[in-house]
Amino acid sequence: MGRNSGSRHDGTSLPVTRDVVKATAIRLFSERGYPVIGMRDLSEAVGILPGSLYAHIDSKEALLLDIVKSGVENFTEALTPIVAMDLPGSERLRMALRAHMEVLAVNLDQTRVTFHQWHYLTGERHDQMVGARQEYEDVFRSLLRDGSRDGSLHPRAERKVTALTIIGALGSATEWFTPTGSSSPQQLAEAIGDLVLSGLSAERD
């Protein structure tokens, strides 16, 4: 029970591929954190023996890097075309917030790992993701800069602080967003957009 290839606890079975290992790792790392998940936890959830995992992956940390790298790609692929659009900065910012929440909602577990577990990478793998994270910050900084220039945004504080605050708010959404909640990702993006664009003090829309 649980030892045969591809057998799952719901009784169905599927071939154990690299993608199955990765998807299972995403779920476990998201739920309990990368460092506390052992290769034995992962192999049991997948339905093979611990040593057999290494037919699919090189190492635990290489698996984490793979998850985090493709997790970042989900966001850059969604946001890059928006940034390049010929629209006011304020509109592109709103679209970027919506795109972020939609990607987050579709890949919630992977986004959690991407935003909150990447720093367990070491050495060169770590440096790689520091760069990727910086690029994502730059996306928002450039939207703020464009909006200031075209007159659609009026950030009162340093753009860097503003960008980090917005990204922080988005990153925290991985912790409280629930797919079964009453609000859709689009509605949540609208709410965050209202807060960031209009603030709380006036009733102007």
Add this chain to the structure above:
Amino acid sequence: MGRNSGSRHDGTSLPVTRDVVKATAIRLFSERGYPVIGMRDLSEAVGILPGSLYAHIDSKEALLLDIVKSGVENFTEALTPIVAMDLPGSERLRMALRAHMEVLAVNLDQTRVTFHQWHYLTGERHDQMVGARQEYEDVFRSLLRDGSRDGSLHPRAERKVTALTIIGALGSATEWFTPTGSSSPQQLAEAIGDLVLSGLSAERD
């Protein structure tokens, strides 16, 4: 070298007390994460042998709980009097943001552990902190409610989402705030306050 009680790598020495163990743990847990810090890392940093730690603490997890509980207290002690003040919601919200950033700046490492490592607690210890976190969320929800009633705040979205977004932004500040940076905690709180209160789209102050 490093084995004598209280000897530190800078050559000075101090008595090893429970507070020294706690302060050292705060630094290590903050820098590298609770699960990856072993008791041997901690004992070495403190300057005693691994088993000797248990003269000062009951267990690794009890140490984490102690850190996280007092970390939460730092915030509730600073915010409770502000919430009780007889002022418009908008002003109390601004004061709350400033108080949060000031506590965060003074106890940066402990705040990092408090906000980002508490979920490694298990069982009853875990449930305890879920409650404490909820109380902190309620502080901001009640400020938003009061502000709506007295007319000083006009949240466009659900108060819950707004509160979570604000708390998320504040929580993320632990990741990018640097004590040596160009902006003081007060300036950063002002910037976040401007963003939350006034938004980005208008030039009204």
Add this chain to the structure above:
DNA sequence: CCTACCGATCGGTAGG
């Protein structure tokens, strides 16, 4: 706070 040690678990491998 040290000495000496415990059983359990860790990521990973050789050879099939």
Add this chain to the structure above:
DNA sequence: CCTACCGATCGGTAGG
């Protein structure tokens, strides 16, 4: 993907 196993490290303890 399994069998059988490796050395290293884990949190923690008894007795001083």
